[in-house]
Amino acid sequence: MYSDKVIEHFQNPRNVGEIPDHDGVGKVGSPVCGDLMEVYIKVAGGRLADIKYKTFGCGAAVASGSMGTEMVKGKTLEEAMRITDEQVSEALGGLPEEKLHCSNLAAEGIQSAIKDYLSRSGAEAGQD
Numbered sequence: 001m002y003s004d005k006v007i008e009h010f011q012n013p014r015n016v017g018e019i020p021d022h023d024g025v026g027k028v029g030s031p032v033c034g035d036l037m038e039v040y041i042k043v044a045g046g047r048l049a050d051i052k053y054k055t056f057g058c059g060a061a062v063a064s065g066s067m068g069t070e071m072v073k074g075k076t077l078e079e080a081m082r083i084t085d086e087q088v089s090e091a092l093g094g095l096p097e098e099k100l101h102c103s104n105l106a107a108e109g110i111q112s113a114i115k116d117y118l119s120r121s122g123a124e125a126g127q128d
Contacts, residue, residue, distance in 0.1 A: 002059070003093030009063035014070050017052045024120065026112025028105055035061040035102060039069070039109035043117055047076050053109060060095055060102035067091050068106025077114050083107050 002010075019040040026039040035057030042050035051073050053065040068088045072080040085103040089095045095103060 001096055002063075005067075005091075005093040006060065006063045006095065009066040009092065010059040013062050013066040015052050015066065015073070016054065018054060019050055019052050022113075024113040024115075024117025026109045026114075026116060028108045028112055035105055037061065037065055037105040037109045039065075039106075039113040041110075041113045041117060043077065043121075047074060048072055048080055049074075051110070051113075053106070055105065057105070058099070058102065060099040061105055063092055064088050064095075064103045064106040065109070068103075068110055072110055077118070081111055081114055083110055 019042050022040040023043045024041045027036070029036045035055065037053055037055040037057065039051065039053045041048055051069045053069055055061045055065050068083065071088065071091060072083055085100070085107045088103040088106050089100060092103070
């Protein structure tokens with residue numbers, strides 16, 4: 001049902017937790033299954049210097065948060081804003097059809113945290 005990569009990221013998730021002095025936070029939820037995710041970012045030089053997430057959800061949501069944060073860590077804000085749920089799912093080796101919405105949480109959470117940062121700082125993606 002789940003790929004080895006999904007199982008690995010579920011059992012050994014990366015970037016779990018909060019950043020107390022975060023520059024932006026994104027809070028998203030999936031009405032389909034009730035999963036929730038919070039993504040915290042620290043920005044330096046127009047890049048995601050640090051990123052962490054917390055989720056209340058299934059194994060696919062945990063794995064998606066882990067993979068999604070790994071995919072964008074160190075990227076520019078502009079690059080990170082372009083992450084899609086399909087890219088997260090593909091990086092995990094695919095998700096079962098009924099769990100595809102879980103990859104949305106990671107991508108949407110990352111984008112939401114960046115938008116929060118941009119609104120707080122008055123900056124635009126591509127600037128710092």
